[in-house]
Amino acid sequence: MPPTRSRLLRAATGALFVLPVLGTALPASALAAPAAPAAAAATQAAQATQNAAFAAWADRFAEDWVRLNPQSATSTQYFSGSEQEALDRQLTPQTPAQRKKVVALAKTGVARLDTFLAGPLSEEQRTSAAVMRWSLANTVASEPYEDYSFVFNQFGGVQVGLVNFMTTTHPLRRAADVSSYLARLDQIGARMDEALARAQAATAKGLIPPRFILERAQFQVDKFLEPAAGQNVLVTTFAQRSEKLSDLAPEARDKAIADATRIVETKIRPAYRRVQAYLAALHPKTNDTAGISRLPNGAAAYQHALRTYTSTNLTAAEIHAIGLREVARIEGEMDRHLRTLGYTEGSVEQRMAKLDVTFQPKAEPDPRPELLRKYADMVADAERRSASIFNLTPRAPVEVRREPPLTEPSAAAHYTLPAPDGSRPGIFWVPMRGPTFDVIRMRSLSYHEAVPGHHFQLAIQQEQTGLPKFRAQRIFGGGSAHSEGWALYAERLAVEQGWYEGDVPGLLGALGSELFRARRLVVDTGLHTKGWTRQQAIDYGIGAQEVERYVAWPGQACAYMIGMLRIIDLREKAKKELGDKFSLPAFHDVVLKNGSVPLDVLGEVIDRWIVVQKAA
Known part of the structure; x- marks a missing residue:
């Protein structure tokens, strides 16, 4: 565990910090004493002046860190001129040597940051140093467990990650970007082979995925190889996007499309076929045992995952217990509201299923376009409602788009950041598999992924001119507990602010979404420490695709509710201490303007x- 983690999720006073809004408390074992009293720390920080040496070092270190990951450099457009152009032509290597470089640089950074943190820093610099150290220390501590996430998993696996990056993130703003696209396209085969070598090395150590995870990856690879090279998504999306470039001559575009087709045929498809063969050969060696505890040293890997994603010392047993308590509380609320609608018989789950049926759209005509329009309307309505409780709002717009076909079968809804240069909006991606749709949860999902959830949080951070560039661009951040905790807090905020007034089904959808996050605590820990099967998790009320996500991504599902509980705890503490001086918009400002920490x-x-605020 990185040293800075020992202080994560600390309590202000007492053995427990109680959350009166949610009726939950986190055990004292999750917490550690602060390094210094808050008032003294605040005074010291306020008195400290800017440390010029730290500012210069931090900027240089962040640049070196980004240079190790050209894809990150592209997504953030971190540099300018010829250096950015050169990085935009590269894909990040997948080799052991690359991983060693990253860890070595992280260790160097941690050592230097310890020196700076022991000396004078301004308040903002101390926050920056703490964020950097947490992120770098976590990189070092994660090294023994890097291969516990299957290289070709169905969510962030290389086989889909590279495709999504090229089709969505790689910029096509002008003719010069076409050459960069082709240069990167030419490297995909090599990156796939590097990932294949990594997967083979993990297999040799007994780190083998469950069969159902392997089969999802097989489906994606098969789907990628299905069309001929000219109809491959890397060619068709390139043709579509390049059509809008006013400085690209038609004959140059035709040649570029032909070059892309040739690269896909001669280099990329063969690499995917090699991965396809590896997955087929691995299939007989797999079984359906789901949890990470099935793997060598799996218990330690899972505890590290929990520390990474929840930013706490909570054990799996403690998180399981919190989940069970929250499930009982939320189901009690839902029962009361269901009774007002006349649903009195059966379990909460059974009654919600009956309610869902009444909101299902007709199969013909295809309801997806209309549902996407409704999502967009819900986001716009949330922007209007947010005006009274937020001072800070993003300049960048947000759009709702359907998840691409390659990833839609196994994807969850998610958000991607706007491009810093304004060439791409924030995007709320919605899988629309059908034939049924989760209509009554559309509002809470919009609040989580878009407004005032991830879009407010991440776009605002990116736009903050008062933050160092490496924080505004999330080069170093605070992990999932902060970002997902905020998004779940946004859902809860909508309930607290009466946004569902007159919409009991929508309120039940929101409570159902919160119940889903509580069940996640139970299911994730059940899968990875209690021997739960995939079917047991499904029977507990979690959909199959979600269960498979938790299997491929141990611990991440626990970040949401643990993070939300901490944010609400801090809000209630501020309310109690500030009294009439407390302002909800001002509280939101301070959380959002500091970004991911x-x-x-x-x-x-x-x-x-x-x-x-007390002194004001």
Whole structure:
């Protein structure tokens, strides 16, 4: 565990911090004492002046860190001129040597940051240093467990990650970007072969995925290879996007499309076929045992995953218990609302299923376009409602788009950041598999992924001119507990603010979404420490695709509710200490303008803000 983690999710006083809004408490074992009293720390930070040496070092280090990951450099457009153009022509290597470089640089950064943190820093610099150290220390601590995430998993696996990057993230703004696209396309085969070598090495160590995870990856690889090269998604999306380039001559575009087709045929498809053969050969060696505990040293790998994703010292047993308590509480609320609609018989799950049926759209004509329009309307309505409880709002727009066909069969809804240069909006991606659709949860999903959830949080961070560039661009961040905790907090905020007034089915959808996150705590820990099967998890009320996500991504599902509980705890603490001086929009400002930070750092930021507000 990285040293900074020992302070994560600390309590202000007492053995427990109680969350009166949600009726939950986190055990004291999850917490550690702060390094110094909050008031003293705030005073020291306020008195400190800018440390020029730290500012210069941090900027240089962040640039070196980004240079190790050209794809990150592209997604953030971190540099300019010839250096950015050169990085835009490269794909990040997948080799052991590359991984060693990353870990070595992280270790160097941690050592230097410890020196800076022991000396004078301004308040903002101390936050930046703490964020950097948490992120780098986690990189070092994660090294022994890197191969526990299957290289070709169905969510972030290389076989889909490279395709999504090329079709969505790689910029096509002008004719010069076409050459960069082709240069990167020419490297995909090599990156796939590197990933294949990594997967083979993991297999040799007994790190083998469950059969149903392997089969999802097989489906994606088969789907990619299905069309001829000219109809491959890497060619068709390139043709579509390049058509809009005013400075690209028609004959140059035709040649570029022909070059792309040739690269796909001669280099990329053969590499995918090699992966296809590997997956087929591995299939007989797999079984349906789901949890990470099935793997060598799997228990330690899972505990590390929980620390990474929840930013706490909570054990799997403690998280399981929190989940069970929250499930009982939320089901009690849902039962009351279901009874008002006349649904009195059967379990909450059975009654919700009956309610869902009444909201299903007709199969013909295809309801998807209309559902996408409704999602867009819900996001626009949330923007209007947010005006009274947020001072900070993003300049960048957000769009709702359907998940691409390659990933739609196994994808969950998600959000991608706008391009810093304004060439791409924030995007709320919605899988629309059908034939049934989760209509009554559309509002809560919109609040989570778009407004005031991830879009507010991540786009605002990117637009902050007062933050160092490496924080605004999330080069170093606070992990899933902060980002997913905020998005779930946004869902809860909508309930608290009465956004569902007159819409009991929508309110039940929101409570159902919160119940889903509580069940995640139970299911994730059940799968990875209690021997639960895939079917047991499904029977507990989690959909098959979601269960498979937890199997491929241990611990991540626990970040949402644990993060939300901490944010609400900090809000309630601020309310109690500030009384009439407390402002909800101002609280939201301080959380959002500081961007993605570890939960202990967020606590320190709020403590300092409380001191300042008291003195105002």
